[in-house]
Amino acid sequence: MNVSRLAAAGAVAASAVLLLSGPAFAHVSVQPGQAEKGGYATISFKVPNERDNASTNKLEVTFPTDHPLASVMPQPVPGWQVEVTKAKLTKPLKVHGKEIKEAVSKVTWTGGKIAPGQFQQFPLSVGRLPEDADQLVFKSLQTYDNKEVVRWIEEPKEGGEEPQNPAPVLKLTEPTGEGHHGGASGGKADDTSDDKATSHKDDDHQKAAASDSTDTTARVLAGVGIAVGAAGVAFGVLAGRRRSS
Incomplete structure (x- = not known):
């Protein structure tokens, strides 16, 4: 009898741990988590559904304005429509010898459905990545079909605990090989x-x-x-x- 009670208590404790730890890892994130500075990369925003009674039907990803990206190209995702929004830059960029006066400020996916217990990835080709930054923060909004909006906008602090609703972060690393600027210089x-x-x-x-x-x-x-x-x-x-x- 005592063994049965201990087993039941252990199961309850394990369930509580999983319940409490769920939100810590089931959030919108960028995959892979890092890319080389000064180059181009293919990244994906991984969106899990955290609700048991609603489906995700919209994702909005805001791009940083302090380090704008001149090139952002979405890969088609079956069942989803994508809209790329651009904004004028206060300081134009120079890419391939040309002056870029506007850059992508937001990408929005709508029309699809991420059911409970499922996730979806939204791929993008981005560049040229900045050389004077260690990370890019992409604040995101996840909308459910019951009108609930989860704001993944909290920037993680180095050495601190992970926020409750952390924003997706792309770490930027130093180039590891020659010719990493090949895609940018042409x-x-x-x-x-x-x-x-x-x-x-x-x-x-x-x-x-x-x-x-x-x-x-x-x-x-x-x-x-x-x-x-x-x-x-x-x-x-x-x-x-x-x-x-």
């Missing part, structure tokens, strides 16, 4: 890559030619060796016949 980096590719091809051709030459030489030597061996065998047979006669 010039020098691409030319360098082409030169390297051509050089590699030339090396491959030279290696292939050397290999062919080596194979040919080996085949000739092998043929000569076989011929010499055959001649030796024939000579030995003839010599044996002369001795016996």
